[in-house]
Amino acid sequence: xxxxxxxxxxxxxxxxxxxxxxxxxxxxxxxxxxxxxxxxxxxxxxxxxxxxxxxxxxxxxxxxxxxxxxxxxxxxxxxxxxxxxxxxxxxxxxxxxxxxxxxxxxxxxxxxxxxxxxxxxxxxxxxxxxxxxxxxxxxxxxxxxxxxxxxxxxxxxxxxxxxxxxxxxxxxxxxxxxxxxxxxxxxxxxxxxxxxxxxxxxxxxxxxxxxxxxxxxxxxxxxxxxxxxxxxxxxxxxxxxxxxxxxxxxxxxxxxxxxxxxxxxxxxxxxxxxxxxxxxxxxxxxxxxxxxxxxxxxxxxxxxxxxxxxxxxxxxxxxxxxxxxxxxxxxxxxxxxxxxxxxxxxxxxxxxxxxxxxxxxxxxxxxxxxxxxxxxxxxxxxxxxxxxxxxxxxxxxxxxxxxxxxxxxxxxxxxxxxxxxxxxxxxxxxxxxxxxxxxxxxxxxxxxxxxxxxxxxxxxxxxxxxxxxxxxxxxxxxxxxxxxxxxxxxxxxxxxxxxxxxxxxxxxxxx
Amino acid sequence: xxxxxxxxxxxxxxxxxxxxxxxxxxxxxxxxxxxxxxxxxxxxxxxxxxxxxxxxxxxxxxxxxxxxxxxxxxxxxxxxxxxxxxxxxxxxxxxxxxxxxxxxxxxxxxxxxxxxxxxxxxxxxxxxxxxxxxxxxxxxxxxxxxxxxxxxxxxxxxxxxxxxxxxxxxxxxxxxxxxxxxxxxxxxxxxxxxxxxxxxxxxxxxxxxxxxxxxxxxxxxxxxxxxxxxxxxxxxxxxxxxxxxxxxxxxxxxxxxxxxxxxxxxxxxxxxxxxxxxxxxxxxxxxxxxxxxxxxxxxxxxxxxxxxxxxxxxxxxxxxxxxxxxxxxxxxxxxxxxxxxxxxxxxxxxxxxxxxxxxxxxxxxxxxxxxxxxxxxxxxxxxxxxx
Numbered sequence: 001x002x003x004x005x006x007x008x009x010x011x012x013x014x015x016x017x018x019x020x021x022x023x024x025x026x027x028x029x030x031x032x033x034x035x036x037x038x039x040x041x042x043x044x045x046x047x048x049x050x051x052x053x054x055x056x057x058x059x060x061x062x063x064x065x066x067x068x069x070x071x072x073x074x075x076x077x078x079x080x081x082x083x084x085x086x087x088x089x090x091x092x093x094x095x096x097x098x099x100x101x102x103x104x105x106x107x108x109x110x111x112x113x114x115x116x117x118x119x120x121x122x123x124x125x126x127x128x129x130x131x132x133x134x135x136x137x138x139x140x141x142x143x144x145x146x147x148x149x150x151x152x153x154x155x156x157x158x159x160x161x162x163x164x165x166x167x168x169x170x171x172x173x174x175x176x177x178x179x180x181x182x183x184x185x186x187x188x189x190x191x192x193x194x195x196x197x198x199x200x201x202x203x204x205x206x207x208x209x210x211x212x213x214x215x216x217x218x219x220x221x222x223x224x225x226x227x228x229x230x231x232x233x234x235x236x237x238x239x240x241x242x243x244x245x246x247x248x249x250x251x252x253x254x255x256x257x258x259x260x261x262x263x264x265x266x267x268x269x270x271x272x273x274x275x276x277x278x279x280x281x282x283x284x285x286x287x288x289x290x291x292x293x294x295x296x297x298x299x300x301x302x303x304x305x306x307x308x309x310x311x312x313x314x315x316x317x318x319x320x321x322x323x324x325x326x327x328x329x330x331x332x333x334x335x336x337x338x339x340x341x342x343x344x345x346x347x348x349x350x351x352x353x354x355x356x357x358x359x360x361x362x363x364x365x366x367x368x369x370x371x372x373x374x375x376x377x378x379x380x381x382x383x384x385x386x387x388x389x390x391x392x393x394x395x396x397x398x399x400x401x402x403x404x405x406x407x408x409x410x411x412x413x414x415x416x417x418x419x420x421x422x423x424x425x426x427x428x429x430x431x432x433x434x435x436x437x438x439x440x441x442x443x444x445x446x447x448x449x450x451x452x453x454x455x456x457x458x459x460x461x462x463x464x465x466x467x468x469x470x471x472x473x474x475x476x477x478x479x480x481x482x483x484x485x486x487x488x489x490x491x492x493x494x495x496x497x498x499x500x501x502x503x504x505x506x507x508x509x510x511x
Numbered sequence: 512x513x514x515x516x517x518x519x520x521x522x523x524x525x526x527x528x529x530x531x532x533x534x535x536x537x538x539x540x541x542x543x544x545x546x547x548x549x550x551x552x553x554x555x556x557x558x559x560x561x562x563x564x565x566x567x568x569x570x571x572x573x574x575x576x577x578x579x580x581x582x583x584x585x586x587x588x589x590x591x592x593x594x595x596x597x598x599x600x601x602x603x604x605x606x607x608x609x610x611x612x613x614x615x616x617x618x619x620x621x622x623x624x625x626x627x628x629x630x631x632x633x634x635x636x637x638x639x640x641x642x643x644x645x646x647x648x649x650x651x652x653x654x655x656x657x658x659x660x661x662x663x664x665x666x667x668x669x670x671x672x673x674x675x676x677x678x679x680x681x682x683x684x685x686x687x688x689x690x691x692x693x694x695x696x697x698x699x700x701x702x703x704x705x706x707x708x709x710x711x712x713x714x715x716x717x718x719x720x721x722x723x724x725x726x727x728x729x730x731x732x733x734x735x736x737x738x739x740x741x742x743x744x745x746x747x748x749x750x751x752x753x754x755x756x757x758x759x760x761x762x763x764x765x766x767x768x769x770x771x772x773x774x775x776x777x778x779x780x781x782x783x784x785x786x787x788x789x790x791x792x793x794x795x796x797x798x799x800x801x802x803x804x805x806x807x808x809x810x811x812x813x814x815x816x817x818x819x820x821x822x823x824x825x826x827x828x829x830x831x832x833x834x835x836x837x838x839x840x841x842x843x844x845x846x847x848x849x850x851x852x853x854x855x856x857x858x859x860x861x862x863x864x865x866x867x868x869x870x871x872x873x874x875x876x877x878x879x880x881x882x883x884x885x886x887x888x889x890x891x892x893x894x895x896x897x898x
Contacts, residue, residue, distance in 0.1 A: 310774065331776035341774070349774040354767040363764070363775035372757045379754070 037211035085158025148179035257286035266316035291473025340425030410441030573855030600845030606823025622683025624820025630795025638717030646720030661795015669787030738800030
């Protein structure tokens with residue numbers, strides 16, 4: 001095997017933050033024309049390492065070698081000038097400007113040094129897009145194009161600045177599966193042109209699909225670097241988590257009891273007045289997990305909002321425990337109907353990030369004894385509850401008075417889970433409960449949801465991940481354009497379900 | 512910033528995680544802000560051909576703060592000056608709290624001035640009516656009604672926000688003007704509450720037994736009245752309301768993340784209304800302490816130049832919405848106002864007329880820098896890194 005000198009080498013990179021070593025003597029090398037995946041759980045130190053490489057953090061120890069020469073990066077500008085480009089998870093684009101303008105920004109072709117030369121900018125972007133076979137309209141506004149296209153703009157921006165090393169931070173997190181496949185195509189072409197790519201992710205299947213070599217980080221240390229040949233999901237997961245991981249949690253058969261939640265002919269409109277839930281009926285019984293599968297934006301969010309009182313249904317009935325809840329407030333649904341709700345966006349809804357964990361765990365119960373009496377709050381009781389719940393739900397990274405913002409995504413989700421489950425809800429709605437979590441945390445969440453089912457609660461699982469639906473649901477409902485278009489047992493084939501989700505199921509039964 | 516620490520012990524990788532909770536950076540920003548503001552104002556003094564160090568010393572001497580250091584200066588002079596400073600500090604504390612409380616609910620209350628007016632009108636009208644009520648009860652009635660009037664004035668903005676979504680910045684500014692002109696009407700010539708006889712555009716004096724008792728210094732020479740304790744008490748109430756009541760829990764949740772609060776079962780609109788009403792009651796109290804403490808009447812000419820409600824914004828910003836911060840920020844601005852007043856400042860050192868503007872310059876710079884706290888922090892970090 002030929003041994004070309006690596007284009008980039010990290011030697012003994014160490015980065016400490018108060019109370020933690022985020023990167024502990026990490027060695028990494030990147031060869032020309034390879035996709036090098038950086039795999040690790042949330043909080044393993046991947047982003048920190050890449051921020052060091054991109055000049056955003058100064059390492060406490062260690063050195064960076066570019067083409068064999070040690071370099072010091074003082075800022076992202078330094079990194080860009082040395083040919084290192086980075087595509088962040090959250091795009092840094094200006095929505096009201098065109099694709100071409102965004103790409104040339106900060107390095108614009110000009111007339112006489114002052115006037116932006118639009119035509120030259122356009123031309124350069126077209127050339128670049130043609131060279132790498134990107135399908136993109138340079139004159140389109142950023143706000144008008146899809147997320148996948150925006151990501152391509154970010155990549156083009158790096159190419160425009162003559163990057164030959166590209167860092168992608170969790171690039172597929174925001175993409176649909178189809179867009180992810182297109183991204184992989186692009187990466188293969190870039191690779192063929194001699195680009196070297198670092199691909200940060202915690203998704204195992206992607207790593208096996210696109211990477212040439214895989215480096216695994218765990219708790220700030222590099223565990224190993226392995227070639228893709230011979231790597232397996234199970235093996236990588238074990239490296240990542242440090243123990244064997246169960247992908248599909250064991251699930252005893254269920255014996256559903258009486259219906260706990262009944263929805264009849266529900267109609268819900270979204271903020272723009274579009275009918276997103278169009279005559280929906282189903283029920284969730286005690287001791288079963290009902291999975292709602294569907295492509296995003298087919299009315300799932302509006303359905304959940306209506307069930308939880310966050311949005312009023314236009315018509316239809318929501319019945320829990322024999323009582324009808326019509327135009328109920330969130331408080332009524334939480335306190336009276338006994339509904340638990342793991343929201344799909346834990347930053348938007350699930351947590352008050354500036355509150356500490358004790359306060360977040362009390363977000364529903366602060367108004368009841370023992371947390372408060374006659375409007376007087378007892379903060380110490382909040383702390384006591386947190387001290388009990390945090391270990392029970394394996395929340396790591398902070399104590400009762402740590403602000404929620406300081407926790408990793410997985411641990412934040414465990415806090416939400418702890419709060420909703422500890423209130424002993426009759427029905428638990430879990431919306432995308434494992435979005436953005438790593439394998440270890442996913443396993444934990446799945447285990448707890450099944451436990452809740454076995455204790456006789458009704459669980460309504462709404463997920464875009466078919467894998468999740470398959471591993472948890474006892475019954476699968478497929479939602480398409482605001483209606484249930486089919487009900488399937490959990491052993492249905494993925495193809496059948498996938499077809500139903502596009503609305504093309506042969507047995508379309510408008511419920 | 513996709514990932515943060517999961518490892519015990521807790522370690523925020525995000526540099527400003529929990530910033531608003533434990534606020535060492537806030538203290539640094541406030542201190543640097545104040546120092547830089549004084550430095551720049553010093554340059555202005557220099558530009559006018561005066562000695563900034565002498566000027567600042569003269570201003571400081573006028574504040575009476577030297578009284579706090581035993582054995583310095585003329586004790587009785589210093590005491591009288593400090594009484595003036597604390598008298599000015601009292602409404603600043605209350606107006607600062609009025610802005611800070613709304614901030615904690617995620618709202619910018621520009622309406623402190625109008626709420627202050629509402630409180631002072633209520634105090635002066637009730638304090639000059641019904642002579643038969645015994646003094647303490649009358650005082651209590653005045654104070655309570657002033658707080659209520661402020662609450663109503665703030666509550667209107669809250670009500671509009673809750674029901675129509677009208678932005679509180681716009682509605683409170685408009686309510687300020689309404690309050691101002693209502694006062695001009697109330698106490699103007701031919702107004703319903705103009706002084707008996709009606710020869711001057713001024714209200715009746717409140718009855719002597721409604722004056723807040725002076726506990727330090729001479730009542731004749733405008734000593735310090737117990738309104739100061741009302742302000743200090745309000746600081747504790749502010750803290751307890753926010754941190755020890757379910758209402759405060761809701762207010763803070765709404766302030767940090769209204770959507771999460773709604774999800775948690777909190778009525779967000781109700782909190783907007785309540786928070787602005789409570790804000791208004793703090794400013795209304797400020798009106799009461801001024802009227803009952805040392806003004807005793809309201810002249811329409813005073814209404815036009817009053818700006819204590821607006822200074823409350825600077826106080827809340829510099830104090831970073833915490834009770835302790837508000838206290839010291841109010842003390843700073845109160846001391847500046849007194850120290851640069853023509854009564855206190857030796858004209859041979861620095862013209863008091865100019866000095867009054869100096870106060871305004873310092874206040875303006877403080878607001879500017881506090882608004883740019885990120886800038887101040889980054890400069891601070893760079894200095895530290897350089898060392």
